[in-house]
Amino acid sequence: MTASHEFFYAGGPQGVLLVHGLTGTPAEMRVLGKGLHSAGFTVHGVQLPGHCGTVDDLLQTTWEQWYEGVEKAAEQLRTRVDTLFVGGLSMGAVLSLALAARRPELVSGVGVYGATFRYDGWNIPAVAKLSFVLPWFKRLGIGRDRMFMEEPPYGLRDERLRAQISAAMLSGDSAAAGLPGNPWHALAEMGALSKWTRRHLHQVTAPCLVVHAREDDVASLGNAELVMTRVSGPRELVILDDSYHMITIDRERREVIRRSAAFFTAVSAGQPALPEVA
Structure with missing residues (x-):
């Protein structure tokens, strides 16, 4: 079992559950978490099952287990707060x-940061875009030890931060900066999660930021447009011009905090839906 690297900041009656990405860690959500806590929110940064450990730890888990980890954390946080955002x-x-x-009664609003249904950003190699074959590879037991290695700029436009993160990632400290690549079989699980969620986006009635x-290097703007066109609830689109994929820690992280706090506060107060495009 991997060690826990989750974080929890007790605050007001509005709670925010923060969820990191594939092969990532709660650390990539900590800056946003601290900013939301300063704005008065209770914040929990969850650690997904199989993450912050070895590649084998990750490969022993499925997307359903990742989802169950999020749902369990949401249920626990909801017992502490009056309103829950994720x-x-x-x-x-x-x-x-x-x-x-899946659980509309739990979620009052969603922060959708760099949504990745498809790895189709400008820095994704052409071979990685053939990910539709990976489920077959997994079923046949092919490529369990293979992965697509991360390459510069590692989702970061901030060069100083990029150097720090890449050094930690390549040192083998997965708890600090995640794994240095995406295992093929984990990507197959990610594909199954994306497929399920795309089919059910119309069931999302909570307001979405x-x-x-x-210039996302990992996931094109088409991923954000997919959310904007398919969810059923109010939504607001914010496009950042000085960041790459890791927008919660990159150059415009303060803007992400500001817009998130304003959005969740407005929803909590029952204010009218914000404009769809900003």
Whole structure:
């Protein structure tokens, strides 16, 4: 069993559950968590099953287990707060939307940060875009030890932070910066999660704040547009011009905090839906 690297900041009666991405760690949500806590929210950064450990730890889990970890954390946080919001980065955004679709009575609003249904950003190699074959590879037991390695800029436009994160990631400290690549079989699970969530996006009735980098190197703006066109509830789109994929820690992290706090506060107060495009 991997050690826990979750974080919890006790605050007011509005709670936010934050969900990291595939092969990532709660650390990528900590800056946003601290910012939301400073704005008065109670915040829990969950650690997905199989993460923050070895590749084998990750490969022993499925997308259903990742989702169950999020749902369990949401239920626990809801016992402490009056209103629950959920926000996730990359695959964490997909898991957050899945929770809102499956458990609408739990979720009052969703922060959708760099949603990744498809790895189709400008820095994704062409071979990685053939991920539709990975489920077959997994069923046949092919490529269990193979992975797509992360490459610069590692989702970060901030060069100083990029150097720090890449050094930690390549050092083997997965708890600090995640794994250095995406295992093929984990990507197959990610594909199954994306497929399920896409089919159920229309069941998302909670207000959604969709934040995406215009030059996202991992997931194109088409992922954000998918959310905007398919969810049923009110939604607001915020496009960032000075960040790459890791928008919760990149150059515009303060803007992400500001817009998130304003959005969740407005929803908590029952204010009218914000405009769809900002």
